[in-house]
Amino acid sequence: MARQTTHLREALLALLLLVGCEQRSTQRSSETAREAPAATLAPSSLDTRRSLDAHPPHRVTGFLKGQLHAHTNASGDSETPPAEVHAFYESREYDFVVFTDHNTVTDTPDGQLLTLPGIELTQNLRHCEPAPGPDEACLLHVNALFTEAPFGRHRLQWPKFGKREDLYARAVEWATASQSLAMLNHPNMHYGANADTIAAVAAKGLTLLEVGNQSWDSQNEGDASHPSTEALWDEVLSRGIRLWGAVTDDAHNYNDVDTAMKYSRPYPGNLGFVMVRAEKNALAIKQALARGDFYGSTGVTFTTLELSPAKCTLEVSEASAEFEVISRGRTVHHETGKRLAYVPSRDAGYVRFRVRAEGRFALTQPVFLTDLQ
Ligand SMILES: [Zn+2]
Ligand SMILES: [Zn+2]
Structure with a gap:
């Protein structure tokens, strides 16, 4: 009962935020029209004002700590200006952050911390197919x-109803047309996407699934009738996607x-991040x-991470940490220690690693055994 009450409160709050967000966004859009004219939706309007390789390359020092999902007050549901968000992540030793405001590309201050352009293509609808559950x-x-879409708010003149996979797919197509990497966000927030939906959208050019959104309402663990986000990911990976x-x-x-x-x-900051093996420039990170x-990761980091079909x-x-080897949604090996050397079975399909220590975790990407020659 307590859980249902919490869920209901979250759902109501989300709807309130929806309304508030739209109102504030409209107001902001007109307020800032002079500096950042609202761009039209059409990907054809993209400009080339900024090249992704604008930042000079730096020496490779291993992994870069990055944030792929951060809001500023350009979103309407955050009070923090971009410069403060920049300072927040810079002071926490991040190497880069992608600003992802709701339907808005926010100009990004730069410094030691790279700030990179992004947008959260936000479709908040009351109706879709399959229909949402009660209070969702x-x-x-x-x-x-x-x-590479222009700065400013993007008015998405999209139909207000449709199949979930089609609604997600048009956002992925928009992302692709603006030279972006598309990430399906928080699949368990209001249970937006099940495995079938994710698989269908993946076929449209999805690159990333937000398995570990650390916000308060992401429902990563699922519930009695919904699998966890990791289980969703495994279901999709098990299909060879x-x-x-x-x-x-x-x-x-x-x-x-x-x-x-x-x-x-209680929207958090600095709880979930990615560690990317790249030189410190936008193109290399992308x-x-x-x-x-x-x-x-939520805090566990690797000093060695060598993943190949022959040996991991x-x-x-x-x-010390707990290492779990996961294949097709099952833990096929478990070991505690500082280091794990593992040779995947040829018929495993794929393996991925979940590593836990001190109440935090890291998730590696899958290694596909079909890559073994
Ligand atoms: Zn967001
Ligand atoms: Zn979101």
Whole structure:
């Protein structure tokens, strides 16, 4: 009962936010029209004002710590200006953050911390197919990461109803047309996407699935009638579909998080991130994400991560960790220690690793055994 009550409160709050967000967004859009004219939806309107390789390459020092989902006050449901969000992540030793405001590409301050352009393509609908459950809405969100779409708010003149897979797919197509990497966000928030939907959208060019959104309402663990986000990911991977898993903050509150918690909006910051093996420039980071050369984490980090179909070697920074090898949704090997060397079975289909230490975890990308020659 307590859980249902909580769920109902979250659903009502989400709908309130929806209304508030739209009102504020409309107001903001007109307020800022002079500096950042609202762009039209059409991907054909994309400009080339910024090249992804604008940042000079730096020496490879291993993994870069990055955030793929962060909101600013350009979203309407965050109070924090972009410069403060930038300072927040810079002070926490991040290497890059992608700003992903709701239907808005926010201009990004730069510094030691790379800030990269993105947008959360936000379709908040009351009706879709399959229909949402009681007290739920169709909150279907896709991040277009590294977008080359113009700064400003994008008015998505899309139909207000349809099949979930089609609604997600048009966002993925928009992302692709703006040279972005598409990530299907928080699949369990209001249970937006099941495995069939994710598989259908993956066929349209999806690159990433947000397996570990650390926001308060992401329902990653699922419930009695819905699988966890990791189980969804495994179901899709088991069908032979290649989709990389991301862990993010989806932060809306930063220095004001204590205030936010008073109003039952404990959106976190610095809880979920990705570690990307790339040089410190936008193009290299984008390419590493596209090929799955990264892992998601809530705090566990690797000093060694060598994954190949022939052999997988992992070593953590922590003194000891629990290593789980997962294949087709099942744990096929379990081991405790600082280091794991594992030779996957040829018939495993794929293996991936979940590593836990000190109450935190890391998720590697899958290794596909079909790649074994
Ligand atoms: Zn979202
Ligand atoms: Zn978000």
